Amino acid sequence: MTKTFSNLEETKQQRIISAALKEFAENGFEQASTNRIVKEAGIGKGMLFYYFTNKQELFHYLVQYSLNIFMDDYIKKIDISERDFIERWKQAAQLKMQAFAKYPNAINFTGMLLLSDEVQLPDYLEAKFDELRKTGYAMLYDNIDVSLFREGIDVEKAFQLIRWSIDGYQNELTNQLKGKKFSSVDFDPYWEEFYAYLDVLKTCYYD
Amino acid sequence: MTKTFSNLEETKQQRIISAALKEFAENGFEQASTNRIVKEAGIGKGMLFYYFTNKQELFHYLVQYSLNIFMDDYIKKIDISERDFIERWKQAAQLKMQAFAKYPNAINFTGMLLLSDEVQLPDYLEAKFDELRKTGYAMLYDNIDVSLFREGIDVEKAFQLIRWSIDGYQNELTNQLKGKKFSSVDFDPYWEEFYAYLDVLKTCYYD
């Protein structure tokens, strides 16, 4: 990316970044179309290749950009002093939702990166990625008070089971809300429902 | 589909069906390539359009074909007289794995159908689809002995939480095993692990 791009007015930069993140998140690297990106961003085709030397460089820029957001606006905000596993994950879910409200495309894009296995990244990005995975893992699993759990159950397995439950709820919710305008949705009832699920989890896994 | 196709020797029919199912499952209807299908199936391009009038007719044939398999080789085999929710789902997981071992592409294809929301089907297929959903739901949720669950917990919510847990394990496993030759994998340790997870679930959700 050239410094021409960083000198652009913020809103235009954002329009381009958002359009590109969205396109890549929905279609992956290969299937993503630079034509659609420029159309969505409202710029001429030439400009994209004036700011970035090619599709791949644009992609790498976006990886860096959204890994930063994912890390700073989500992972690092998790309060590790909360030692109750379910409470920790509840907090994480809230933070993720906040981050998503602010940077939906960056969060989706990062999610796609974490799932996809075919993308080849240069070393410095791969390193950043590993760091995110490691930090994320620590923020979610370190310093948990295992004494809360029912006696005799395999705590490692309980971690996974709870994780799958929470992920399952979130996936089902986002799937259900897909297409809806995010700002027009009242989330309170969903949070209530979510907390009710967490209560069931506590009743079951804790004694 | 013409009767020329049904008169084909079984193995050739299967080669074509498998290739097509795989291509559609991996790429969806639009992105699926008839060129790749004929190449994978080892037939000339002309033949595909000799057997089926066009891409869409081929797709509809495959929907019918794999809905039948999904229904007869999986859903209908679930023993509804098992009233323990977790045992019922354990059984379902085993049956699904058996079906997958026999018809991997058909099962994957149906899975893709169930997730995807953009495919438009003719009425008779849509009806078949609804029936599958309804029967599947009944086979998994009807006639459950709710008295097994811990007192005071919301059973409907417990159903979902357990479902998400089991789905989570299965997804993680298939993801991990993706690319591996199916027949070369020894599944016994995975089943053991799965049963261990189910035991934790029982300890937690039942009293």
Place this chain on the structure above:
DNA sequence: AACACCGTAGACCACACTGGTCAATACTCA
């Protein structure tokens, strides 16, 4: 006014691939 320079648009390029066709041929059986 003249010039240089930068940001911008989009027509354009060669190429890849698409679903589908069709004429030519190979095969089968009476």
Place this chain on the structure above:
DNA sequence: TGAGTATTGACCAGTGTGGTCTACGGTGTT
């Protein structure tokens, strides 16, 4: 031998690709 069927793949028009390049408008400096 010949009628009919199965088979192939070159071919078609169309669409979309990542990327280039020319032309132009604006701005600032001389």
